[in-house]
Amino acid sequence: MNRRAALLLGLLGVALVLLPMFANSYVLSVATLILFFAFTGQAWNVMMGFAGQLSLGHSLYVGVGAYAAAGLFFHYGIGVWAGVWLAIAVCVAVGAVIGFLAFRFGISGVYFALLTIAFAEFTRIGFDHLQWLGGSGGLFLRVAQRDQIDLANFRGPPAMYYYAILALTAGALGLCSWLLKSRAGYYWQAIRENEEAAQALGINTFRWKMLAVMISSAMTAVAGVFYAFYYNNLFPEQIFHISRSIEIILGPIIGGIGTLFGPILGAAMLTLLADGITELLAAFGLEIPGVKQVFYGIVLLVVVMFLPNGIWPTIARRLGLAK
Amino acid sequence: MTWDLAVNVLISGFLTGMVYGLMALGLSVIFGVVRVVNFAHGEMMTIAMYACVVLFAAFKLDPFLAVLPVAAAFFIFGYALQAGLINPFITRPEHSQFMLLVAVAIIMVNGLLMIFGPDARNIQVAYQLESFELGSLLIDKARLYAAGVAVLTAGLLFAFFRLTLTGKAIRACADNHLGALVVGLNVKHLYALTFGVGAACVAVAGCMMVLLVDVTPSLGPAYTLLAFVTVIVGGLGSMPGALVGGILIGVSEALAGLLFAPSAKSMFSFGLLILVLLLRPQGLLGKRA
Numbered sequence: 001m002n003r004r005a006a007l008l009l010g011l012l013g014v015a016l017v018l019l020p021m022f023a024n025s026y027v028l029s030v031a032t033l034i035l036f037f038a039f040t041g042q043a044w045n046v047m048m049g050f051a052g053q054l055s056l057g058h059s060l061y062v063g064v065g066a067y068a069a070a071g072l073f074f075h076y077g078i079g080v081w082a083g084v085w086l087a088i089a090v091c092v093a094v095g096a097v098i099g100f101l102a103f104r105f106g107i108s109g110v111y112f113a114l115l116t117i118a119f120a121e122f123t124r125i126g127f128d129h130l131q132w133l134g135g136s137g138g139l140f141l142r143v144a145q146r147d148q149i150d151l152a153n154f155r156g157p158p159a160m161y162y163y164a165i166l167a168l169t170a171g172a173l174g175l176c177s178w179l180l181k182s183r184a185g186y187y188w189q190a191i192r193e194n195e196e197a198a199q200a201l202g203i204n205t206f207r208w209k210m211l212a213v214m215i216s217s218a219m220t221a222v223a224g225v226f227y228a229f230y231y232n233n234l235f236p237e238q239i240f241h242i243s244r245s246i247e248i249i250l251g252p253i254i255g256g257i258g259t260l261f262g263p264i265l266g267a268a269m270l271t272l273l274a275d276g277i278t279e280l281l282a283a284f285g286l287e288i289p290g291v292k293q294v295f296y297g298i299v300l301l302v303v304v305m306f307l308p309n310g311i312w313p314t315i316a317r318r319l320g321l322a323k
Numbered sequence: 324m325t326w327d328l329a330v331n332v333l334i335s336g337f338l339t340g341m342v343y344g345l346m347a348l349g350l351s352v353i354f355g356v357v358r359v360v361n362f363a364h365g366e367m368m369t370i371a372m373y374a375c376v377v378l379f380a381a382f383k384l385d386p387f388l389a390v391l392p393v394a395a396a397f398f399i400f401g402y403a404l405q406a407g408l409i410n411p412f413i414t415r416p417e418h419s420q421f422m423l424l425v426a427v428a429i430i431m432v433n434g435l436l437m438i439f440g441p442d443a444r445n446i447q448v449a450y451q452l453e454s455f456e457l458g459s460l461l462i463d464k465a466r467l468y469a470a471g472v473a474v475l476t477a478g479l480l481f482a483f484f485r486l487t488l489t490g491k492a493i494r495a496c497a498d499n500h501l502g503a504l505v506v507g508l509n510v511k512h513l514y515a516l517t518f519g520v521g522a523a524c525v526a527v528a529g530c531m532m533v534l535l536v537d538v539t540p541s542l543g544p545a546y547t548l549l550a551f552v553t554v555i556v557g558g559l560g561s562m563p564g565a566l567v568g569g570i571l572i573g574v575s576e577a578l579a580g581l582l583f584a585p586s587a588k589s590m591f592s593f594g595l596l597i598l599v600l601l602l603r604p605q606g607l608l609g610k611r612a
Contacts (some may be wrong), residue, residue: 118596125590290436297429
């Protein structure tokens with residue numbers, strides 16, 4: 001990273017830390033949503049952007065992580081600090097099982113992507129019928145007082161959640177930039193570019209792909225726990241749905257797959273775009289259901305057609321941030 | 324549960340499965356030749372269903388007649404989609420193709436939502452309520468006719484790929500892309516034709532399906548997934564496989580609805596998909612690559 005990039009990153013960090021002092025609750029909720037998608041996008045990027053394994057079922061880990069921590073809290077009153085470890089453990093186990101099955105049986109490319117969808121959908125319908133965790137009627141967490149910060153139970157005003165997800169996103173950025181420079185990162189990139197060549201060089205591709213899946217699922221599990229305690233309600237229909245998986249991966253793909261800042265930039269652009277379109281349509285009195293998503297789809301189409309590597313690489317070049 | 328009921332449910336699942344099979348056949352043909360997974364497949368199916376609803380409401384056109392104009396329109400639409408949007412993406416990585424078709428799917432499903440709203444629409448014709456009686460067996464007329472059209476369409480498609488020169492050229496593109504270019508085939512045109520044929524298949528399936536279920540915009544993504552499950556189970560790129568997969572999925576859904584909860588029915592399809600992917604990734608009738 002050159003000096004200019006470090007300066008810009010520092011400025012961005014300061015701006016984000018100071019944001020709650022100036023922003024109203026609406027802006028804060030949008031910012032929280034952006035950071036949530038930046039974080040999950042970063043997690044997905046480890047698997048696809050770094051190691052080249054296309055997962056289209058990341059909602060599985062969001063959902064399982066959310067339900068693990070929320071279930072523990074709901075039934076036994078055990079708070080988030082223990083729940084997050086359970087969520088991570090369960091999601092890593094699930095990811096390991098899927099990865100083991102897929103990589104041992106040599107499933108890759110489109111087939112791997114469809115396998116991840118299948119597991120997510122299978123689990124969604126399973127949770128629809130799991131009455132112990134609310135079934136399709138949903139699981140609701142008690143909403144405590146909103147104005148006091150209760151860190152032990154992860155309860156507090158919106159600003160607390162904002163700082164939590166900001167810390168997570170910053171941590172994920174740090175982790176990913178370290179991973180990219182580590183041995184694992186180089187092995188992953190070798191596997192992504194040419195798996196057979198990587199294998200011929202003596203890289204145990206099975207082991208490193210497994211590691212990518214497990215790290216990615218652990219990070220996504222944490223996002224799920226955040227989701228559960230931020231929204232306080234969980235519906236299998238929403239959290240496991242394939243449209244959520246697509247939401248997660250849109251950010252990194254629009255922003256720039258395999259880059260560190262792509263997921264963050266993509267999440268910001270998509271969330272702001274969606275909200276901007278909503279506002280604009282409301283101003284013109286065009287609140288027909290579906291209009292917003294149609295615009296969203298058109299923008300997506302244009303970006304995918306004309307900026308196949310995502311927006312971040314182009315911007316980085318313009319700003320002179322590229323290495 | 325009586326024996327008769329089980330057999331009736333099985334037959335109904337079998338017949339619905341043939342329509343699923345035709346839908347999946349469209350996906351399989353497109354993937355087998357163009358090597359692009361059409362993530363907007365189910366959305367195209369729902370558009371065809373709405374087209375039938377509109378034609379029926381405006382002109383009282385029976386879906387069995389509407390199938391001809393709808394399929395023709397879909398052929399042109401599919402050709403244009405491939406020629407205009409997808410051809411430039413042929414050489415791009417999978418995730419890029421995926422995003423393109425997801426964008427198309429988002430526009431389609433929400434376009435339908437804008438035009439028709441979220442409420443379910445359907446078509447009511449007299450023969451939907453009639454059935455053939457064979458002893459204690461009751462077979463829905465509409466379902467039987469729909470399955471018949473599905474099989475007929477699949478047969479026509481087989482004949483097209485086996486007997487016509489264009490069909491053979493398309494198969495040549497699928498077998499050896501470079502070789503097809505070398506012998507001077509217009510591969511881009513043939514790809515667009517293939518997408519058109521696949522779209523026409525899904526249009527016919529949609530026209531038949533609208534006789535069996537009510538249509539809402541949100542059916543699109545569900546059908547996309549169903550089509551994936553069907554072709555993977557049968558074998559991606561295998562034409563008989565798509566039909567066999569459709570029948571298997573139709574029967575397993577019907578059985579799951581009977582033995583467990585109807586809402587759990589697609590869980591069995593996805594379970595079947597996971598098993599097939601792991602144990603026989605090329606699908607039941609697919610050839611190992």
